[in-house]
Amino acid sequence: MAALALGFSLLSSLRTPTLSVSQTAEYALRAVVWLAHKPGECQTTTQLADGTLVSPSYLPKVLQPLGRAGILSSQRGIRGGYALSRDPEELTVLEVVNCVDPIHRIERCLMRLTAHAGRLCPLHRLLDESIASTEKLFRATTIGGLLRKEPSVKPVCATSVATIPLAVSSSESTA
Amino acid sequence: MAALALGFSLLSSLRTPTLSVSQTAEYALRAVVWLAHKPGECQTTTQLADGTLVSPSYLPKVLQPLGRAGILSSQRGIRGGYALSRDPEELTVLEVVNCVDPIHRIERCLMRLTAHAGRLCPLHRLLDESIASTEKLFRATTIGGLLRKEPSVKPVCATSVATIPLAVSSSESTA
DNA sequence: GTCTCAAAAGACAAGAATGTCCACTTGACT
DNA sequence: AGTCAAGTGGACATTCTTGTCTTTTGAGAC
DSSP: OTTOOSSSOTGGGGSOOSSSSOHHHHHHHHHHHHHHTSTTOOBOHHHHHHHHTOOTTTHHHHHHHHHHTTSEEEEOSTTOEEEEOSOTTTOBHHHHHHHHSOOOOOOSOSSOOGGGTTSOOHHHHHHHHHHHHHHHHHHHOBHHHHHHSOTTSOSSOOSSOOOSSOOOSSSSSOO | OTTOOSSSOTGGGGSOOSSSSOHHHHHHHHHHHHHHTSTTOOBOHHHHHHHHTOOTTTHHHHHHHHHHTTSEEEEOSTTOEEEEOSOTTTOBHHHHHHHHSOOOOOOSOSSOOGGGTTSOOHHHHHHHHHHHHHHHHHHHOBHHHHHHSOTTSOSSOOSSOOOSSOOOSSSSSOO
C-alpha cells in the first residue's frame, strides 16, 4: 500500500515519521552511535553535528541529558567535547531513548471508566502491546550490536558525508 | 523500572504517551470501537464525545476523514450523526489509524549518506523494525476482534461513564 | 593570571499538533 | 416552504516539540 516510495518529496523524509521515536530521541541515537565508532575520542558538538547531520544549534539540547545520565561524558574547554562513557556492549538503545524521551507504557484505561479500574480495555491493551514490543526490541539491542551489523557499510554514518541532495537508487544491486 | 505507577499525577496519564499512535488516531479508534457496539445506529458527535470522553469540539475533526474514507457514514440533518459503515470483522485497526494519521515506514537512511543509498543503516533499520511490528499488529487486529475480547468487561467503554476523577483501586478485586 | 575554547543554561522563535468556535450547508420533519 | 438539528469547513487559540541565539561557566594553554 504505502510501500511504493517514488513520488514523494525527497527532503520530507529526513525527519523521523510518526510513530517510532521522537526526533530528539533519534538524534540522541545518532550521536551515541557516532561516538561509539570512536572509542575514547572527544568530539565537539560541531563535529558531532557534522557527522550526524543534526542541526548544530539543537544538538547540545539533546546531548546534555545524556551527559547528566552518565551515558556521555562532557569536557569543557580547549580540548573538550563529548565522549561515550559507557561500554557500547552494555548500553542499550532503550537507555538512550529513555534518557531523552522516556517511553511510557499505558498503565490504565485512558478513559476514566469505573468498570476498567485496574485493567485495560482491549483497545488500550492493544496500543500498550505495540509500545511493549518496541520497548522489548530496544532493550534487546545494544549500541555495540548496531556497530557490528552490516560490516560492509559503515554502521551509522559514512566517514565522509554526502553534501548532495540524496543518493538515490542506481548502482544498488548491480555493484 | 517504570512499572510502579503510584506516585504520578493521575490526570496526566489521560493522554496517549509518546510512542504509540497520535492522540488523533487514538480518538479515531475510540470512536470506531464505540460505534461498533451499536451496529446500524446513528450517533451524533455529542453522543460520541460523551461516550468516548473526547472533546466534543475536536471530535468532528477526527471523524471527518473517517467519513471521507468510507469507514463511517455521516448523515446530516435532524436524525443525523455517524454510523459505522464497514463490517467490524473486516475493518482493521491499521485502516483506522492510517486514515487519520498514516504510519510511515522508514524507507531510506534519514541521513543523506551515499554509502547507504538504497539500504538502511543498522540504526534506522532497527527503528523501522519497531514501526513494522506495530504495523503488523494493527493489521492483524480487527475492530470486531477487539469487541470480542474480555467479555466480562464492556469492550472499550462502560455504558455509563464515570464523571468522577478516576476510579482508583478499592473494590477492585474484592467485589 | 588571563585568554581562548567549548559546554551549560536559559531566553526566544518557528512549526506542528491539538483544541475551540462560529458561520454555513444539508436533510428530515412538520 | 419553514424550521430545527446536525455535519462541514474554516478561522483562530493554545500547547508541545523542535530549532536558534546569547550569555555564563568551567577547563586548559600560554
